[in-house]
Amino acid sequence: MITIKSDFDHGNIRVVDANDPGDVRLEIRPDGKAPFFQWFYFRVEGVKEKALRMRIENAGGASYVLGWSDYRAVASYDGEDWFRVDARYEDGVLTIEHAPRAETVEYAYFAPYATSRYRRFMEAQERAPLLSRSVIGKTLDGQDIDLLSAGEGERALWVIARQHPGETMGSWWMEGFLERLADADDAAGRALRAKATIRVAPCMNLDGARRGHLRTNAAGADLNRAWRNASMDVSPEVCLVREKMRETGVDFFLDVHGDEAIPNNFLDGAEGIPSWDARHEALFARYSGLLLNESTDFQTKDGYPAPPPGKANLDIAANYVAETWGCLSMTLEMPFKDANVNPDPVYGWSPERCRKLGRDNLAVMARIVDDLR
Numbered sequence: 001m002i003t004i005k006s007d008f009d010h011g012n013i014r015v016v017d018a019n020d021p022g023d024v025r026l027e028i029r030p031d032g033k034a035p036f037f038q039w040f041y042f043r044v045e046g047v048k049e050k051a052l053r054m055r056i057e058n059a060g061g062a063s064y065v066l067g068w069s070d071y072r073a074v075a076s077y078d079g080e081d082w083f084r085v086d087a088r089y090e091d092g093v094l095t096i097e098h099a100p101r102a103e104t105v106e107y108a109y110f111a112p113y114a115t116s117r118y119r120r121f122m123e124a125q126e127r128a129p130l131l132s133r134s135v136i137g138k139t140l141d142g143q144d145i146d147l148l149s150a151g152e153g154e155r156a157l158w159v160i161a162r163q164h165p166g167e168t169m170g171s172w173w174m175e176g177f178l179e180r181l182a183d184a185d186d187a188a189g190r191a192l193r194a195k196a197t198i199r200v201a202p203c204m205n206l207d208g209a210r211r212g213h214l215r216t217n218a219a220g221a222d223l224n225r226a227w228r229n230a231s232m233d234v235s236p237e238v239c240l241v242r243e244k245m246r247e248t249g250v251d252f253f254l255d256v257h258g259d260e261a262i263p264n265n266f267l268d269g270a271e272g273i274p275s276w277d278a279r280h281e282a283l284f285a286r287y288s289g290l291l292l293n294e295s296t297d298f299q300t301k302d303g304y305p306a307p308p309p310g311k312a313n314l315d316i317a318a319n320y321v322a323e324t325w326g327c328l329s330m331t332l333e334m335p336f337k338d339a340n341v342n343p344d345p346v347y348g349w350s351p352e353r354c355r356k357l358g359r360d361n362l363a364v365m366a367r368i369v370d371d372l373r
């Protein structure tokens with residue numbers, strides 16, 4: 001007899017039929033007030049040495065069906081070490097076949113980042129001498145929205161992640177970025193803190209994350225489509241951060257995400273905003289080039305096509321910020337699959353590699369900070 005559970009933090013699955021380990025039928029639950037779905041995370045108990053065959057039967061209706069081709073799921077026996085297991089997508093069904101070596105195993109779309117881990121990490125940041133933490137308000141579910149700050153330089157840098165709650169890679173990235181930012185012995189961190197004040201909203205969508213959503217918050221709002229018309233009723237997370245940005249100004253903005261379909265890390269600029277010009281173009285090219293030198297996992301060939309001039313969606317954070325403050329403003333996307341430029345057959349794109357990319361981005365910020373204005 002096997003048992004499947006998902007009634008925990010970040011959990012998401014609906015069991016259709018789990019009587020036969022060789023033919024487990026599952027569905028992913030859509031976000032509470034919106035039709036998006038793709039994120040899954042569940043625990044299977046009583047499975048040691050059983051040949052488990054699990055079919056996610058509504059995969060064909062998921063938000064990004066291209067995300068399933070060449071996709072491999074992640075699994076863990078201890079909630080720490082997340083390795084890849086083969087998955088196959090055909091006829092609208094994602095099938096995961098695995099023979100676990102332990103009684104209990106967890107499966108997910110990408111390595112989950114527990115809310116408890118986030119809280120512990122925030123408490124640690126509060127104790128870090130070089131960072132300060134403030135709570136700028138509450139989410140609709142009543143969770144504290146954190147803002148961290150470091151440095152005392154003139155330039156105002158902003159970095160945010162997890163607008164889309166299913167993109168847990170953003171939180172792993174943040175661990176690496178913030179650890180380096182808070183490191184008194186790191187030359188890049190020291191240089192950056194001297195020249196800039198760096199403000200970080202490490203987890204924008206705490207409610208969606210805890211509820212096991214892919215894309216939206218407790219009210220069903222896609223926060224990265226809410227920047228022009230954010231409201232305290234529907235998208236307080238964006239409202240509150242935007243308000244702080246109005247107080248501090250913005251000379252640099254990076255919004256950290258994950259992309260379901262593209263098997264590589266890439267940057268998306270704010271091309272297509274009405275005020276896009278040669279200076280925007282040059283700053284974006286410079287950041288991309290520096291990151292290409294800094295990180296073996298980064299590349300610039302795969303990515304989103306730029307929208308036609310003037311056609312950028314200003315509800316998207318990076319576009320809104322670029323247009324409002326006239327600054328270098330980007331979205332960083334990491335893969336759910338693997339980074340094809342530097343593949344890892346065991347772990348794929350992994351928490352440790354997210355952390356490293358976070359550290360590498362900090363080094364690039366330190367090198368570009370003098371040129372931002």
Ligand SMILES: [Zn+2]
Pocket residue numbers: 164167224257258
């Ligand atoms: Zn995203």
